[in-house]
Amino acid sequence: MPSDLIYNGNISSFNELSEDTSCEVLVIGGGVCGLLCAHYLREAGIDVLLTEADTVASSTTARSTAVVTVGQNTLIHDIAKRKSPDEARKLLLARAHALEEYRTLCKKIGAKHEERDFYLYSSEKPSKIMHEYEELKQMEVDAALVNEMPIGIRLPAIKFGHQLQLDPIDFCARIAKDLNIREKTRVTSLTENGAEAISSSGKYKINAKRVIIATHFPLPKLRGLYFLKLYQNRSYVMGLEGVKDIGGAYEDISENGVYMRMYGKYLLLGGGDHRTGKSGGGLSSLMRYRCEHFEGSKIRTTWATQDTETLDGLPYIGRLTRNDEKNLVATGFGGNGFIGSMISAELLRDIILEKKNDFTSLFSPSRSMLSEQLFKNIGSTITTYLIPTTRRCPHLGCALVWNRAECTWDCPCHGSRFSKTGELINGPAQRGMRR
């Protein structure tokens, strides 16, 4: 795993499932989201089992830059305008609470963490930053507008003081060690009584009263219409050596913007984002940025990974479908999955414990789907579906495209990825490609 070259944590391994079993809550997926959901349920005294198809924190979470911050693009301004100021305020409260929860939890479990200021800026449209700041000021958020950042960039930026930077592997290792986990155990279907899963020794039934689907992209193909509500964006990271400490974490929200943080002596430089299966950005755009801004630095490692994006920028956390009393879901973190996972863990715990939670409707997966992005997703699915080729995605049959940079077959509709020889790399597909 390339990001292993940088991050330090040591995750213990767990046995596979080898018999039918029962639990109160089954959590499917062992990324940061599934782990936090299982942790908070266990703390509440619930008997919880977590199953992971591969090994814990080996997928998106392992490749995250793991900056935990209240700031996210211009989302507060956007939600205030598109939905309501009340909903924007709630979002802010949810994010601020999640950040504080990380501070407490990291201290409690002894996880490596650093407090750093986080700077949000736009090299293309600084006015966007001013709008976001105005909205934040009205909501009395503890953030300041500065005209120059410690890295030397002279642009207006919103400074969020004392945010957190984690080591994602170390954090997950510490959460995982007290949990009941079965690795190399892939859930193949949801059933009336829980789920069915396979491991190398066979197929087993898991009886559970409630199920949390934390598989990054939800497991069911059609139920809940996630194939229309979600798409995936790929993003690239470089670990650079020989760079002076940049004095904080940064994100340029422009279309081709970068994000940066230090991890020990390394600068993690991220960006080059594009929809999975489509062209654009990529590692070459980061290479260019490195030459322009960090000349003389040495590339220690590079990696790429992808995150799920929703129709309105807010994650989907709650019941899988409006009337589903059993299955819950957490997905659509849009590059902000650490905060999103903490919000999910507390919200889903409260749903299971039948406790009131102020954020239930804001993040409800059953909220309105009407948006420009919905039509883009439909358009992309139809055009990709109609391309005549024998290389098709086992998820919903979309045509796969060859990714020359990474030598993989990628699905432009929903973001599944396969190796040259057809092995599954990323879902929503749950099996390899037929050749």
Ligand SMILES: Cc1cc2nc3c(=O)[nH]c(=O)nc-3n(C[C@H](O)[C@H](O)[C@H](O)COP(=O)(O)OP(=O)(O)OC[C@H]3O[C@@H](n4cnc5c(N)ncnc54)[C@H](O)[C@@H]3O)c2cc1C
């Ligand atoms: C380059 C990059 C940088 C990022 N940086 C940040 C950042 O700085 N801060 C931040 O907050 N967020 C960041 N994010 C986003 C964040 O990393 C993700 O949102 C988060 O890691 C997602 O966690 P997850 O648990 O939902 O998914 P994953 O980590 O992908 O975990 C899902 C797990 O489910 C398992 N699974 C799938 N199907 C099954 C099945 N059928 N049965 C059992 N298990 C299954 C998979 O094997 C996987 O391990 C970044 C994302 C990218 C792409």
